[in-house]
Amino acid sequence: MIANQVALIRRELWEHRSLYVVPAVLGLVIVLIQMTGQTAVSAFGTHIDIALLGATNIGPNERGAVISVLLTVLSGLLVMAMLILTAFYSLDSLYAERKDRSILFWRSMPVTDAETVLSKLITAVIVIPVITLAFIAATHLLVLFVSSIWVGMRGANVWHLIWSAVPLLDTWSATLIFMVALSLWLSPFIGWFLLVSAYTKRSPMLMAILPIIVLPMLERSIMKTTMLFDALFVRTGNLPIYRDIDLEGLLSSKESLRMAAENGISLVSMLDVGRFVTSPGLWLGLTVCGLFTTAAMYVRRFRGDS
Amino acid sequence: MSSVVIAKHVSKSFGSTKAVDDVSFSIEKGRITGLIGPNGAGKTTLLKALLGLTDCEGSLSVLGLDPFRQRKELMQNICFIADVAVLPRWIRVSQLLDFVEAVHPNFSRKKAEDLLQPTKVSAGAKVRQLSKGMVTQLHLSIITAIDAKLLILDEPTLGLDIIFRKEFYGNLLNDYFDGERTIVITTHQVEEIENLLTDVMFINDGRIILDASMEELPEQFAELMTSGDSADEARKLKPIFEREVFGKNILTFDGVQREKLSEFGDVRTPNIADLFVAKIKGAA
Numbered sequence: 001m002i003a004n005q006v007a008l009i010r011r012e013l014w015e016h017r018s019l020y021v022v023p024a025v026l027g028l029v030i031v032l033i034q035m036t037g038q039t040a041v042s043a044f045g046t047h048i049d050i051a052l053l054g055a056t057n058i059g060p061n062e063r064g065a066v067i068s069v070l071l072t073v074l075s076g077l078l079v080m081a082m083l084i085l086t087a088f089y090s091l092d093s094l095y096a097e098r099k100d101r102s103i104l105f106w107r108s109m110p111v112t113d114a115e116t117v118l119s120k121l122i123t124a125v126i127v128i129p130v131i132t133l134a135f136i137a138a139t140h141l142l143v144l145f146v147s148s149i150w151v152g153m154r155g156a157n158v159w160h161l162i163w164s165a166v167p168l169l170d171t172w173s174a175t176l177i178f179m180v181a182l183s184l185w186l187s188p189f190i191g192w193f194l195l196v197s198a199y200t201k202r203s204p205m206l207m208a209i210l211p212i213i214v215l216p217m218l219e220r221s222i223m224k225t226t227m228l229f230d231a232l233f234v235r236t237g238n239l240p241i242y243r244d245i246d247l248e249g250l251l252s253s254k255e256s257l258r259m260a261a262e263n264g265i266s267l268v269s270m271l272d273v274g275r276f277v278t279s280p281g282l283w284l285g286l287t288v289c290g291l292f293t294t295a296a297m298y299v300r301r302f303r304g305d306s
Numbered sequence: 307m308s309s310v311v312i313a314k315h316v317s318k319s320f321g322s323t324k325a326v327d328d329v330s331f332s333i334e335k336g337r338i339t340g341l342i343g344p345n346g347a348g349k350t351t352l353l354k355a356l357l358g359l360t361d362c363e364g365s366l367s368v369l370g371l372d373p374f375r376q377r378k379e380l381m382q383n384i385c386f387i388a389d390v391a392v393l394p395r396w397i398r399v400s401q402l403l404d405f406v407e408a409v410h411p412n413f414s415r416k417k418a419e420d421l422l423q424p425t426k427v428s429a430g431a432k433v434r435q436l437s438k439g440m441v442t443q444l445h446l447s448i449i450t451a452i453d454a455k456l457l458i459l460d461e462p463t464l465g466l467d468i469i470f471r472k473e474f475y476g477n478l479l480n481d482y483f484d485g486e487r488t489i490v491i492t493t494h495q496v497e498e499i500e501n502l503l504t505d506v507m508f509i510n511d512g513r514i515i516l517d518a519s520m521e522e523l524p525e526q527f528a529e530l531m532t533s534g535d536s537a538d539e540a541r542k543l544k545p546i547f548e549r550e551v552f553g554k555n556i557l558t559f560d561g562v563q564r565e566k567l568s569e570f571g572d573v574r575t576p577n578i579a580d581l582f583v584a585k586i587k588g589a590a
Binding site: 003004006007008010011014015097100101102104105106107108109110111112115302 | 357359361378379380382385386387388393394396397401405409411
């Protein structure tokens with residue numbers, strides 16, 4: 001069972017090379033933009049460069065926080081790419097094998113339909129975030145490395161300014177937690193996409209998106225309620241993983257800002273895993289995902305190669 | 307002898323069309339059965355039911371398993387190649403071998419590599435870079451490297467040149483078939499497999515119209531070549547089919563004694579292709 005899953009997931013990565021090519025290219029583009037930017041800034045002379053960093057007159061915690069924020073923005077770009085890739089992947093995963101007519105070959109192997117569909121779900125919900133994290137980490141390291149050269153060439157202490165200050169492990173842990181949580185939170189969509197992918201005869205994208213847009217509109221005009229709209233759109237934006245932090249209070253009071261600067265801000269500490277795993281919305285979503293995925297298994301089993 | 311396949315009243319409908327219509331038969335271990343029928347006769351549907359790729363009515367047992375419900379277990383001891391089973395175009399040859407090796411307990415990678423070694427199929431190539439013949443070679447190499455009890459071949463050599471086809475069937479008999487394994491094969495090129503079959507089944511409009519061993523055929527069927535008045539006399543014995551070749555009448559008989567027929571002309575056993583045409587057209 002587990003050996004089969006490993007083989008099946010490897011198979012997914014062979015087929016869907018975009019899952020690692022896209023984040024790799026995106027990461028490289030980010031680094032290239034950064035290099036271009038720094039070269040351009042260098043043209044204005046060295047004296048403003050270090051001052052721009054504000055390097056010497058802020059504490060290590062603040063410097064760490066600034067770098068963390070910058071790195072998190074970069075992570076955000078790759079996470080957005082990941083969401084798009086995941087959508088395309090799940091829509092394609094059970095459709096492509098029928099389109100290229102290889103489904104009979106796959107089904108001639110001693111692997112159940114349930115195992116196959118499960119491997120696609122695991123790829124979408126767990127493997128893609130983990131791959132993305134690897135590229136996020138690599139991008140961070142490259143960006144910091146390029147910055148180190150730039151800062152170092154201006155005679156500043158690279159270790160002091162950058163490497164000792166940046167909380168890499170904290171940033172990466174928080175990113176991984178966030179990404180897996182996001183995938184689990186959005187898993188009903190992944191389940192739905194898998195089902196459409198197994199079922200549809202043409203244009204899986206259209207067939208998947210259309211009901212998501214049309215049904216809430218119908219509900220609203222016929223029943224005058226917004227249950228579907230809330231379930232599909234309002235819920236999606238409300239990932240219950242952030243710890244209740246009074247951001248306004250934090251930013252408005254000098255005292256709390258000073259505290260934060262002294263203690264450092266940990267991204268992980270801003271996430272509340274307990275709140276996430278106990279939120280009914282997560283379990284409801286996972287149930288919906290499970291139902292859609294089971295339906296996809298049955299469709300693959302009964303539908304054959306048509 | 308033990309039965310590898312037992313089908314009792316098997317039916318499968320698509321909407322109002324009956325693709326397989328109340329079919330019962332059994333296939334014994336160690337036999338090579340040819341399943342022969344025109345396009346749309348229900349061959350592929352029947353094979354899919356045997357392979358557990360589609361559900362059906364009636365009772366069907368393959369290697370003692372219910373194919374649709376126990377497909378995974380079944381696939382460990384069965385392998386098939388179908389003209390519609392296409393290898394994924396994006397995969398590399400080495401990846402394909404890796405995958406089958408990982409999921410198939412009865413697959414011998416070494417054997418597959420040995421089979422591929424004399425061909426032009428290289429391990430690093432992607433399927434999309436291979437010619438149709440090479441893809442089939444690859445697929446057949448994988449299939450024959452699986453130590454299966456039952457091998458199902460649905461038009462295995464479609465689109466391949468005659469040299470490869472001859473070689474394939476030669477290898478199938480010499481290297482693969484050992485009397486323990488059972489083979490079910492369908493093809494339109496009946497003449498090519500006639501000599502390797504031990505049994506033959508004709509299927510038309512979803513029904514089995516002939517199920518016999520090759521030894522039984524000469525006893526049951528005869529072809530009479532005659533002309534003129536003799537032909538008129540012979541027609542009284544109710545041939546199932548008649549055709550004309552170079553001014554001679556060729557009459558096919560089912561269950562008529564050869565001694566009787568030899569009074570009217572030359573008698574021989576019809577080949578499978580002619581018998582098939584006689585059964586299909588004669589019934590029409």
